[in-house]
Amino acid sequence: xxxxxxxxxxxxxxxxxxxxxxxxxxxxxxxxxxxxxxxxxxxxxxxxxxxxxxxxxxxxxxxxxxxxxxxxxxxxxxxxxxxxxxxxxxxxxxxxxxxxxxxxxxxxxxxxxxxxxxxxxxxxxxxxxxxxxxxxxxxxxxxxxxxxxxxxxxxxxxxxxxxxxxxxxxxxxxxxxxxxxxxxxxxxxxxxxxxxxxxxxxxxxxxxxxxxxxxxxxxxxxxxxxxxxxxxxxxxxxxxxxxxxxxxxxxxxxxxxxxxxxxxxxxxxxxxxxxxxxxxxxxxxxxxxxxxxxxxxxxxxxxxxxxxxxxxxxxxxxxxxxxxxxxxxxxxxxxxxxxxxxxxxxxxxxxxxxxxxxxxxxxxxxxxxxxxxxxxxxxxxxxxxxxxxxxxxxxxxxxxxxx
Amino acid sequence: xxxxxxxxxxxxxxxxxxxxxxxxxxxxxxxxxxxxxxxxxxxxxxxxxxxxxxxxxxxxxxxxxxxxxxxxxxxxxxxxxxxxxxxxxxxxxxxxxxxxxxxxxxxxxxxxxxxxxxxxxxxxxxxxxxxxxxxxxxxxxxxxxxxxxxxxxxxxxxxxxxxxxxxxxxxxxxxxxxxxxxxxxxxxxxxxxxxxxxxxxxxxxxxxxxxxxxxxxxxxxxxxxxxxxxxxxxxxxxxxxxxxxxxxxxxxxxxxxxxxxxxxxxxxxxxxxxxxxxxxxxxxxxxxxxxxxxxxxxxxxxxxxxxxxxxxxxxxxxxxxxxxxxxxxxxxxxxxxxxxxxxxxxxxxxxxxxxxxxxxxxxxxxxxxxxxxxxxxxxxxxxxxxxxxxxxxxxxxxxxxxx
Numbered sequence: 001x002x003x004x005x006x007x008x009x010x011x012x013x014x015x016x017x018x019x020x021x022x023x024x025x026x027x028x029x030x031x032x033x034x035x036x037x038x039x040x041x042x043x044x045x046x047x048x049x050x051x052x053x054x055x056x057x058x059x060x061x062x063x064x065x066x067x068x069x070x071x072x073x074x075x076x077x078x079x080x081x082x083x084x085x086x087x088x089x090x091x092x093x094x095x096x097x098x099x100x101x102x103x104x105x106x107x108x109x110x111x112x113x114x115x116x117x118x119x120x121x122x123x124x125x126x127x128x129x130x131x132x133x134x135x136x137x138x139x140x141x142x143x144x145x146x147x148x149x150x151x152x153x154x155x156x157x158x159x160x161x162x163x164x165x166x167x168x169x170x171x172x173x174x175x176x177x178x179x180x181x182x183x184x185x186x187x188x189x190x191x192x193x194x195x196x197x198x199x200x201x202x203x204x205x206x207x208x209x210x211x212x213x214x215x216x217x218x219x220x221x222x223x224x225x226x227x228x229x230x231x232x233x234x235x236x237x238x239x240x241x242x243x244x245x246x247x248x249x250x251x252x253x254x255x256x257x258x259x260x261x262x263x264x265x266x267x268x269x270x271x272x273x274x275x276x277x278x279x280x281x282x283x284x285x286x287x288x289x290x291x292x293x294x295x296x297x298x299x300x301x302x303x304x305x306x307x308x309x310x311x312x313x314x315x316x317x318x319x320x321x322x323x324x325x326x327x328x329x330x331x332x333x334x335x336x337x338x339x340x341x342x343x344x345x346x347x348x349x350x351x352x353x354x355x356x357x358x359x360x361x362x363x364x365x366x367x368x369x370x371x372x373x374x375x376x377x378x379x380x381x382x383x384x385x386x387x388x389x390x391x392x393x394x395x396x397x398x399x400x401x402x403x
Numbered sequence: 404x405x406x407x408x409x410x411x412x413x414x415x416x417x418x419x420x421x422x423x424x425x426x427x428x429x430x431x432x433x434x435x436x437x438x439x440x441x442x443x444x445x446x447x448x449x450x451x452x453x454x455x456x457x458x459x460x461x462x463x464x465x466x467x468x469x470x471x472x473x474x475x476x477x478x479x480x481x482x483x484x485x486x487x488x489x490x491x492x493x494x495x496x497x498x499x500x501x502x503x504x505x506x507x508x509x510x511x512x513x514x515x516x517x518x519x520x521x522x523x524x525x526x527x528x529x530x531x532x533x534x535x536x537x538x539x540x541x542x543x544x545x546x547x548x549x550x551x552x553x554x555x556x557x558x559x560x561x562x563x564x565x566x567x568x569x570x571x572x573x574x575x576x577x578x579x580x581x582x583x584x585x586x587x588x589x590x591x592x593x594x595x596x597x598x599x600x601x602x603x604x605x606x607x608x609x610x611x612x613x614x615x616x617x618x619x620x621x622x623x624x625x626x627x628x629x630x631x632x633x634x635x636x637x638x639x640x641x642x643x644x645x646x647x648x649x650x651x652x653x654x655x656x657x658x659x660x661x662x663x664x665x666x667x668x669x670x671x672x673x674x675x676x677x678x679x680x681x682x683x684x685x686x687x688x689x690x691x692x693x694x695x696x697x698x699x700x701x702x703x704x705x706x707x708x709x710x711x712x713x714x715x716x717x718x719x720x721x722x723x724x725x726x727x728x729x730x731x732x733x734x735x736x737x738x739x740x741x742x743x744x745x746x747x748x749x750x751x752x753x754x755x756x757x758x759x760x761x762x763x764x765x766x767x768x769x770x771x772x773x774x775x776x777x778x779x780x781x782x783x784x785x786x787x788x789x790x791x792x793x794x795x796x797x798x799x800x801x802x803x804x805x806x
Contacts (some may be wrong), residue, residue, distance in 0.1 A: 068481075069482040087460065
């Protein structure tokens with residue numbers, strides 16, 4: 001069977017008018033003789049509204065009841081979509097997670113899909129039906145509804161694509177695809193036609209916000225091609241696929257930049273095993289997200305300098321935690337607000353020497369000082385003054401021929 | 404086990420604030436060592452809002468999808484109630500119809516409960532838990548959600564009371580109970596302490612609107628005591644029970660009156676078998692509700708006069724249908740707007756002679772002309788001019804010592 005999984009996000013089904021459009025999109029695949037499996041999120045706003053009410057019931061609302069409560073959102077959206085397809089003359093019906101069933105394991109609010117019963121759905125597809133399935137949820141072995149913590153409906157779609165061996169998984173959302181950089185920051189940003197899972201993972205964690213990293217990782221592990229595209233515009237989107245499928249001579253696929261970062265440096269830290277853990281454990285316990293971490297080699301073997309970046313909103317909390325931390329000794333503590341991290345990402349850099357140099361040279365030519373450098377196999381990140389971030393983005397975008 | 408079934412209607416759970424109050428009521432039964440089973444409707448407005456949206460999807464929205472759509476309403480309400488009870492320190496959880504399961508038969512939108520699986524609920528009650536169960540719905544043998552056509556959540560509550568052999572079924576609603584007559588029409592109307600199923604059936608069909616007749620009939624067949632009471636006020640309500648339980652010397656239990664009725668008379672109808680059916684079939688097909696029907700004995704064996712009442716809003720439609728009806732012959736058609744039906748109801752009249760006479764005499768004393776009379780074992784209805792309806796109500800209420 002030529003199966004395609006279509007996933008529609010909350011904004012794509014946000015109004016009755018949009019749901020009608022979604023039904024048209026689904027029908028277009030059906031006309032191309034695909035067997036179509038649809039995964040839907042709740043209409044945007046519905047879930048948050050329910051959660052808001054649950055807080056009025058209790059500031060410690062039961063996790064199990066939370067899951068049965070919010071799962072009603074996808075239930076409603078699926079019945080609307082199926083109802084519209086039936087109206088248009090198609091054979092369709094909603095399948096709530098417990099009807100499939102989609103079996104989950106793990107705690108309420110944070111379960112993961114373990115198994116999908118294919119039998120009924122396969123039969124229905126063979127009969128020409130279009131199943132509309134609730135994303136973001138499943139039923140556990142105690143026969144109670146659970147919601148999927150990370151990845152949400154995207155994760156549901158990828159699991160369906162995996163279990164049904166779908167040819168493709170199409171994620172319909174409110175953006176047109178993945179861009180070389182944030183189009184709001186740089187007008188010359190271009191939509192990327194094809195991107196590898198690995199690049200997408202680096203892009204996503206840097207704020208591409210198109211898909212949750214956990215879902216991309218699931219797709220990567222199961223070698224599922226994902227197309228991200230807009231449910232509003234009839235333009236092709238971005239295909240997330242394995243490296244060998246990509247036919248591109250670009251070294252760099254995308255550039256990302258952050259805002260509102262701050263740099264924290266501990267100078268003259270008494271170096272001993274476990275000192276980094278002693279610094280970062282209390283930050284982690286206080287939900288402070290540490291991004292870049294750079295530690296210089298200790299010159300005398302006794303002291304070291306350690307630098308890391310955090311969100312500026314966490315700066316005061318971080319200061320306090322470090323100053324109260326009795327497990328570490330250091331000579332000086334330096335904070336710097338208004339820094340920005342610029343990253344270039346591309347699988348091409350693995351096989352192309354000199355990318356690092358080109359990046360640094362480009363920034364030097366613009367007289368932009370680099371404060372911190374951090375690299376991975378397919379990513380180079382530098383920390384610079386925030387005031388230079390736009391200049392850096394523009395020049396790097398040009399240098400690596402992304403315009 | 405001392406089991407009580409508590410049912411909360413849509414207005415009783417209409418806001419988060421009201422749901423908190425409902426949780427308090429449930430807790431009060433638990434403290435009295437009852438095993439409590441709760442049946443909840445959807446928060447008022449939720450179901451209608453969903454139905455309104457479904458009409459925007461399609462003017463012929465699928466019945467099966469309608470049921471899965473609106474069933475989400477009870478699901479949300481139950482999770483809120485359970486969440487609140489957990490917050491208050493009680494062991495509680497929501498049970499969606501398919502989790503119990505509550506098995507239904509019959510078509511979507513109009514199914515009826517066939518079976519309730521008691522096992523899990525009994526176990527949960529034994530453990531001290533308070534199950535909060537979705538009313539108005541079940542799951543059919545194809546594992547799809549169905550809603551109960553007539554009686555709704557009341558019917559669910561009565562079926563639970565039946566299957567679990569509950570000591571009592573308490574219907575919490577927005578009225579304080581059943582009254583001797585509509586309190587909006589007569590200030591001297593009094594709350595009835597106890598009423599028989601049969602009287603309640605006559606009251607309900609006459610517009611008492613407290614419970615649907617089908618649910619009262621279910622309760623009667625299963626001999627389940629129902630208490631109707633307000634979820635806002637701590638006053639005792641009305642007990643609906645079997646005749647022999649009622650300790651009252653009243654002959655008449657209640658009086659009802661209608662508004663907006665019209666009388667239709669066909670004079671000189673050619674009398675032959677099937678003529679009544681020929682008149683009423685097209686009215687029924689057009690959803691026109693015929694109330695009182697009186698046919699005079701044909702004097703010459705060839706002609707008869709036939710009178711019936713309808714809602715005034717259906718008058719023009721009725722006129723047209725009768726005039727176009729080629730299957731009937733009559734000499735004259737008479738319409739009369741602005742008539743009102745007054746009914747006195749009471750099981751006491753079966754054993755008390757002269758009730759009919761007392762009613763007619765009371766009206767005659769007030770110079771109120773009776774247009775049509777219709778009687779059943781426990782009810783006498785008369786049709787009078789609408790302008791006299793208040794006078795009739797007041798004098799009959801006094802005559803039969805209901806003040």
